[in-house]
Amino acid sequence: GADDPVEVRETLDLVIDEIDHTRVVVERLLMLGRAMEPDFLDTRPIEVGALMNEVYEAVRVLADREFLLPQAPDDAVAVVDAEKIRGALMNLIDNAVRATVPGDTIALVAEVDYVDDIIRLSVDDSGPGIPEDQRNAVVQRFSRPGARDHDGSGLGLAIVKAVAEGHGGWITIQTSDLGGARVTIVLPRARIRASEEN
DSSP states (O other): OTTOHHHHHHHHHHHHHHHHHHHHHHHHHHHHHHTTSTTOOOOEEEEHHHHHHHHHHHHTTTSSSEEEOOOOOTTEEEEEOHHHHHHHHHHHHHHHHHHSOTTOEEEEEEEEETTTTEEEEEEEESSSOOOGGGTTGGGSTTOOTTOSOSOOOSOHHHHHHHHHHHTTOEEEEEEOTTSSEEEEEEEOGGGEEEGGGO
């Protein structure tokens, strides 16, 4: 088929697509590897509301979804690696877009629980959700149970988990009030700073 320019072009397109996919997988594996390093985080104080607003502004034009940003607590400051947290939230939003269809809803929600001394950064969607018996599996590397597409690497939630744990936190997966999944990055008391301290 080397004499057929159409076949050559189609083959090249396929190879380039596979190389791009492999590059993404390698980058994500490197990110997971770096998460084990002691200097993984570059932390500084950031207003939680400002962080969520930045993510919202970045994603609301990415897909034909109704993106929501309920009012974030305006008195909360988190001491985090803002780039890593932003990237983790983007991973969650990418998953939510893949789990939904045009016109569905995706919400970014920030909550400070002063009783339990935690910050919750959640992405909610109105998709089909993640069945309870699959929730532990989806955070494992290369695991993609119930995925609607074939383009994902199966590393997104593993990276989110690594970023959360790097901050001393964890992730939870629940049913969203929107009917789909709610995936939450939970940050501990050590990451909360009252705004007046800054």
